Amino acid sequence: MTIRLVTVSTLFPNQAMPSHGVFVETRLRHLVADEDVTSVVIAPVPWFPTTDSRFGAWSRHAAAPRNEIRFGLDVRHPRYLVVPKFGQALTPHTLFRTLKPALAALLAEGYRPDAIDGHYLYPDGVAAAWLARHFNLPLVLTARGSDVTQWPDFPRPRALITEALDQADALITVSQALAEGVRALGIDPHKITTLRNGVDTEIFNPIEPSTARAAIGQTNRYILSVGHLIPRKGHDRVIEAFARLATAQLAGHDLIIAGDGPERAALGDLAAAHGLFSRVKLIGAMPQPRLPLYYSGADCLVLASSREGWANVLLEAMACGTPVVASPAAGNDEVVRSRAAGLIAADFSAASLAAGLDTLLADPPDRGATTAYAEAHDWRTISAGQREIFTRVINQRQPARVRELARSG
Template sequence: MKILTFSTLFPNAEKPGHGIFVETRLRHLVASGQVEARVVAPVAWFPSSHPRFGSYAKQARVPRHETRHGLQVAHPRYPVLPKVGMNLAPLLLAQAVKPAIARLIDEGYDFDLIDAHYFYPDGVAAAMLARHFNKPLVITARGSDITLLPQYPLPRRMIRWAARRADAVITVCNALRDEVVALGVDADRVTSLRNGVDLELFQPVERAADATFTLLTVGHLVPVKAQELIIGALPLLPGVRLVVAGDGPNRGMLENLARELKVDGRVSFLGAVPQAQLREHYGRADALVLASSREGWANVLLESMACGTPVVASRVYGTPEVVAAPEAGVLMAERSPRGVADAVNALRAAYPDRAATRRYAEGFSWDDTSTGQLRIFDAILTRTQPQRARIFAHTSL
């Protein structure tokens, strides 16, 4: 079958880690040999690539077309309007992308199905595009698109509209599935297919002997990730060191907090780390800590476990489905510096065998996810293709 993957969450030459979980799932699906895929990953328009514009300049430098891991990716531009943009985003996105999709079809890639990721604005725009091009649609919910955005009245109505018009909805954990069903979507059309982990990329590494217990946290330095709770726990964890992998607007605040608490000598900020280099950091750490207030399915948890490193994590949404055995790690009783410290101490008191942690992660390969996607796609095309053929024949007369 031929599919068109559509999402603003997709890596590009300027931001290779952006939405990498969407690319990874697609790569494994294509590797099954049963799917051919093209990607349309729109990028917000910006007029200048001059370095003084920082991240906006990088956005402008994203190529219009590129090939990543054998996948052909188009990056059409779409307008983003300040202040009013949130409500208009789906329509602006759909209108901007229509020509790029029409061109794909004209060039011979008449795909069977749209595979959209993230419900707002992407999934809503995809529902508009599916109706325009008369194609089946599957939307994958991934986290804040369902746990946060439906709190706003208009996005909530549009998300419900898109979900009801999709032929199927996929969620990355059971907790998100419950949230989608609570929006009024028929439970029979919502399937939970968890993310897997790349077991070839993430493997145990040789560890040097080190008496210092080292924590690692990986992720964007933004409020939802709450790295300040981990730094705040360090005064309660004498002698424990923290390595912070990631960058973002909260970095200055986090550095100041470490100085204020007089733990800056025990905190190292690495900045953004390419995914291919994360294995070494996971492998050298004694525990990964994730204190997020929201997570759909946090890939960093399985990446760490695949390297043999257990985790300490907040008990939010899909995380208890990932950390579901003693060899995986420990869930915090509360999201606070004390909660982080208590969970770290609990892990140290009953530290799992690192080989057992790796074996636990091996139960989360991408094979089951790809099989589940193929089953959903096949069922949709079996049901809809004869009907769409009749519509096409009628409109051609």
């Protein structure tokens, strides 16, 4: 039996922002490739009146197409209202007001979904729960990180997240640490399944390091840090750790930071303060097809995040043969479980990251063993797990599938 889904998330790539939420797209495209599953994606983007590039990310949202086909998936980007300073409270409501007519239009076209596949618990998951209730559809939610580790710290989001989780027919978490966080909200543990992300070895595979460095125009060997330039990603601590080793173990190395965000200027200033401006290279956001060059050419990837759900960059680097040094953020120890993978720093400090780098680079694992470790994290098993969950919840709700369009309004 073909399972027909509607996937709902604001975290989904589009033509104007091809790396935004790529982890949601990756899991979905593997699911529809590996299993007898189809999905139409409703991925709302914030409304903004102009594509003028002076407005940064807001203008890129405005440039997103209304409809597009990505990897064979029908993806729709209706607009929703984001109200500055009031977004935390209002966004679930504005999202629902956008999602409701978008799904009604899909029904009018003749598409009959069996379930809603919602990603990220707040505000997306809350709006997806209201949508599922309105159209009387089964709901599977996926928790991905700060929707469990951060949003429940605020009373109103916590109440709405808990309500959505209680309503959901099943919940997927991408790490066991997140599953424990969800259980702490009082959710029935029988609803929760941990399906860790896999790695796409068609994209992320090893390139000989000197060849990779030549391809990106990099003469020196280097350490790599990848992620949005925001405080919780800890790029400042990576720079501090690099500075501790810059005249010793890493005397011949550069530090490359791939990502974009509001901390860019501050990170450049920090590198300059350590006299490392020419050796710390902030290269901006990197499209996924080019990342394997940067991973493969690096001696090590450093991930210094203070919070993570399941850090895809760790397995991506390993698949390219590059070991990692990761912070002890919850979930990272579920990715780094072998010396072939790398190691977990003792704490979040720059000193501990530097010590981890020193230890790893003094005796690095075989790059082939690192690649083999990553390849064991395959997507087929994860796709099969999703198929089982959707089949179960659809069968449980079979008598009440979808309301007629005339009744759903």
